[in-house]
Amino acid sequence: MVKKMLYATGIMSLLFPTLAFAADDPVATVSLSLDSLWVMVAAVLVLLMQGGFILLEVGSTRMKNAGHVAGKTIFATGLCTLVFWAVGYSLIFTEGTSLLGGLSEAFFNPSKIVEGGIAGTSIFFLFQLAFAAVSLSIAWGGFAERAKLSVYLIFTIIFGVVIYPVIAHWIWGGGWLASHGKQDFAGSTVVHLTGAAAALAATILLKPRIGKYNKDGTVNAIQGHNQVFSTVSVLLLWVGWFGFNAGSTVAVGDGFFGYVAFNTQLAAGAGAVAALIVSWIFLGKADIPTMLNGALAGLVAITASCAFVEPWAAVVIGIVAGGLMYFTMKFFDKVKVDDPVGVLSVHGVAGIIGTISTGFFATGELAEKVGVGKAGLFYGGGVDQLVVQLYGVITSGVFAFVVSFAALWLIKKAIGLRVTEEEEVIGLDLSEHGSYGYPEQMKKAGTGYNVTG
Known part of the structure; x- marks a missing residue:
């Protein structure tokens, strides 16, 4: 057994030379090596979700904008990488105040040697970068088919410096919401609500696309040009979500990442089925785009709670998110908020549902295991966790919206948005x-x- 362990340690040291001096204990070294490998795989899965966002936005919009939608996603991901390297990572994960981290890790230079964990390594940086890039891609849904390319450039920098890092620090970087025990395991608030709040600001300031609404208030459906692209995109995002949620365990030793993945799958399936049934009842047809958005809504909602709830609760969360997604999309159309990709319902509303859900469904055992917050209302925790989840959602959503709106308003005055x-x-x-x-x-x-x- 010892010989096998030493052999495995040697192999891992060759694969990850930075881990060679991680620990004197061969068992600890192998465990750290496996954790690092898992987080690197998860980072790749999350980064590949950009392919899903490309196909989703392309498929949901018109043919004449397809190349633009695809190309600006790559451009924005590249610029987001540089901004996150320069200041974003540091503002989230270094010591500063309860509101924002410092700049001690500006122009991030990863540790050469891992000592007891992956924090401070290039692997952890890439994993967190992929999350920031996803939040930015969510925001682009509110800009679709009418924003200038220059606006994407400017807003990427603003989002990467003064919007995303602030909320991520509050919740994941030891900020004030973290000290209050806010539960958001993989980012229903940090990633999804933040991106959706920025999208809401954008679509309000940009105003609806030409031909979307009539003077009498009726809606002209502007169909996406390729439902197959949209369907493939959801499958890609669904698979990538296992990196998103299960990868956030940043460990493989006790197999907990499998439990998180299990809950993720249940919620996604429940969201898809619930949305399909709702569309069948209210439209008289089984609407494919609604079903696709239902699956995504289920995934978004379970992102906060996947590590805190039991499987039956994951199903309930997916059903609620998938069903409400349909009605809120109808609501936004009724108030003439033109949301071409459904970002506000799929990522905003579902992100709120998912974050609040732990206030009801979090178990004491899982909260203790994760080390964040306490049991929810239905598991004997009273309303304490629910209150934290509520004011965490409100403050994060309002901050992201207000700062995004102010920044885009200034850009509009300076060079125009549309x-x-x-x-x-x-x-x-x-x-x-x-x-x-x-x-x-x-x-x-x-x-x-x-x-x-």
């Missing part, structure tokens, strides 16, 4: 990049001057 009417009608592929994502199809369609083309 492309011209002619550019919007032609499509952002041509007006912003000089070529269509689907050149042959668009040539066959003529000039591209088509609101629904």
Whole structure:
């Protein structure tokens, strides 16, 4: 047994040379090596979710904007990487105040040797970077089909410096909400609500797309051009979510990451089924986009609670999120808030549901295991955890919205947010990049001057 352990230690040291001096104990060294490998795999899974966001936004919008949607996601992810390296990581995870971290790790230089954990390593940095990039991609849903490319550049920097790091520090970096015991295991608030609040600010200031609403208040459905893309995107995001949620255990030793993954799968399935049934009842047809958004809503909602609740509660959380997603999407259309990708319902409303859910369903045993907060209302904890979850959601959502709105309002006054009417009608592929994502199809369609083309 000892010989096998020493052999495994040697192999791990070759694969991860920075771990060679992590511990004198071979068992501890192997455990740390496996944890590092798991978090690296999880980081890759979360980063690959950008492919899901590309296909989701492309499939949910019109053909004339497809190339723009895909390209700006890569550009924004690249810029987000540089901003997170320069200041974002440091503002989240270094000592500062209860409101914001410091700059001692600005232009982050990862530790060469791991001593007892992955914090401070390049692996942990990449894992956290992938989360920041996801939150940014969520925000882009509110900009879709009408924002200037320059706005994406400027807002990426603002989001990466003064919006995302603040909320992440409050909850994950030892800030004031962390000290109050706010439970948000993998980011229903930090990632999803933050991105959705920014999207809400954007869509209010940008105003609806041309042709979306009539003067009498009726809605013209602007259909996405490819439901297959949207469906594949949900599958990619679903798989990536195992890195998102299960990866947040940052350990494999006790197998708890499997429990988190199990709850994640249950909530996603429940959200998809609930949304499909609701659409069937109220539309008379089984609507595919609603079903897809239901699965995503279930995933978003379970993101905060996956490590704190029992499996039956994960199913309930998924059902509630998937069902409410449908009604809130109808509500936003009724009040003329044009949300092309459904970000406000899927990530905002479901993020709120997921965060609050631990105030009801968190078990004392799991809260103790994770080391955050206490049991929820239904498990004898009273209303204490529920109150923390409520004011945590409110303060985080309001902060992200207000700062995003202020920043975008200033950008609007300085250079403008929206492309011209002619550019919007032609499509952002041509007006912003000089070529269509689907050149042959668009040539066959003529000039591209088509609101629904």
